[in-house]
Amino acid sequence: MRGKIVFLAGVLAALGGGWVGFPHVIYHSRPQPVNFSHKVHADKAGSKCEDCHAFREDGSFAGIPTLDKCAGCHTAPMGATAAEKNFIDQFVTPQREPQWAGYARQPENVYFPHITHVKLAKLACERCHGDQGASDGLRPQQRDRISGYSRDIWGAAGRPGMTMNDCVACHRRLRLEHSCLDCHK
């Protein structure tokens, strides 16, 4: 009986360590430079995703907007919050680009054209990025210490994964499997 209890204790310790402790060890948590609220910009400023995350003239995706875009409205503090004051003092006034920690950056060996998915396939941003557009703040980026990838690529509740398997599953469902070279050019 005692032997079974010890064995079970080992199982439980491993399960606890693996499911609770391991994520804290494997992921490095990096806070975002600005506590940006998508919700405020969408609700109060009436912004849409593509107002800031725009396509360039050549069809390439600009991704996270640069400071120039932010400074278009935030030349002076818009409101009296500490976050707004911090943003103006730390970034807009000294013209210092915020070093955002992206959640969804794909590795260099992947070619992912946003324009094909958004304009041609009419996919909503939320389909891959979840409800990021309705968030009131920015979560810290959790970066895998070994692979260097963001934790977000594995997906979570309300946030689908962005691994190759996820891409393949969607393409297979829509009968759009063509070639490895579609993404790995």
Added chain:
Amino acid sequence: MKTTRRDIFKFVGGSALGALFTPVPWRLITDTALWSENWPGIPQPVSGEIHTKLTRCSLCPAGCAVRARCVGEQPVSLAGAAAPLCVFGLVGHHLPYHPARLKRGPVDEAAAAVAEALAKCGAEERIAVLDLRPGRTASWTYRRAMAAVPNGVYVAPRQTTVAVNLAAAKTVLSLGAPLFDGWGTPSNVIAAREHFRLIHAEALESQTAVMADVWLPVDPGPLAGEIARALKGESADAETTALARELRDNGPALVVDREMSAEVLELNRLLASFGRTVVAAPETPVPESWKKAAPVTDLSAVTDHSIRVLLIDESVPGGYVPWPQIARKLSADPLVVAFGWSRLGYGRHAQYALPTAVYPEAIDDIPAAIDSVAATFRISVPLVPAPAGVVSPAEFIARLAGLQVGDALRERADAIHKTGQGTIRSSAVRGMKADEFWKALNGGGEWTWDKPPGPPKVMRAAPDVRSDNLPLHIAVCGGGPALASPLMSKVYQESNLRLAPNYVGLHPSDARACGIEDGGRAILQTGDGQVAVRVVAEVGIRPGVVQVAASPEVLDVCGGCSSAKVVPA
């Protein structure tokens, strides 16, 4: 309660079982696999905004317009902006990373040595600049510098004084000219192709031979003279007489060879092609103050053993003068400085090989190609910055001569703008501000001026070195630029698409007659020397022909000769 060894093993066993039901082992396996995709040593492509830059390819006189796709400041792919690029142009952005690239050199030491040699120069000794691509703005700087130093002489490979108008030709006879292997402006040649009948004489079945309406598999060397005699009614050969009649009756005719030699010009004159398909080479304006520069001198006109200091600019692909021809002009104690992107050219013979910028790092203008009947001016704008250790040959030589040179390209552009002639990007220069003109040039624009061409000048014939002891006719393969990108080097290393620099090709019967097997080692001998090679026996090569690669080592031996022999090593 005492913990026993058995308890520890049971706990560890339980932990091992439990761990299998956690993400730990599976995540570690996945992460390790992902990490291995990015471990040290794997090149990391740059990230940044994707944008386009426009420039001109300076690898050959065609000067094709280039659209470079850049990520950040790094060009990642090149494409033609107006017409497709050749294979060299497509991979031109690889050149800065060539394994043989020179990035550092003893610049100060070389400058001191040249200054010392200049001070010791005797009255009969000369300082010379050998410019492999004359006609550039840098070439004018060399000529001005040589005019400023005592006994200075500006030397360039033999240049044709004519331009050819393929669009006006109805029949074209090519005597070994690589019309479809990079000759002239490839897009012009291809555009004009359907309007003329092409008769091509060459011992090899080259790309031009394949594209010709008629291929004459003969040595093209003596053909010009034979046709000229047939036109004068002095030839009894029926085939040559028929060819001469075809050229005369289906005019306007144009006869071309690689360099538009004197024999070919004489043949064009007999065919009444002067002023129609053969015109004087157009001249691009230069500032008035530059015209006091030293004249262009042919190397053969320089006295033997007279050059004390020789400065060679091979920073851009151009003509190649075989080293034996240069060596006989050098004095007993010469100083040779080569400016190049590698040591593979004249750097092998120089005391100092100084590194230069290479396309697409260098800013340079591109002189007109042989098939350009309009005066042109276009600039190759850098796409990437040059390494810190490289030197500008023009600045180096101007400084030695004590010549104050500012922005020579801008000066020349202003001189062209001042004429008010010509167009750039379909806009007339007249009425355009100088800054706008300069900006258009820097954006890949080409200035052209369709000035009515004058009558061509006839050149002196070059002596042809032939000998009965050298039974094989030399055919140089490839007409592309001397610079080969790493990608093109890989092509010949892993395929038979191009002849490697140390290989020669022979027909199997010739190889047998020489006592050499396919892949065997041999010595290639000409009147200028010999070089060790390997032999490829290939039935596609005509009997009596030795095919050689256009590499500096081989051209040193074959460049000034037309016949050779191959003997076992």
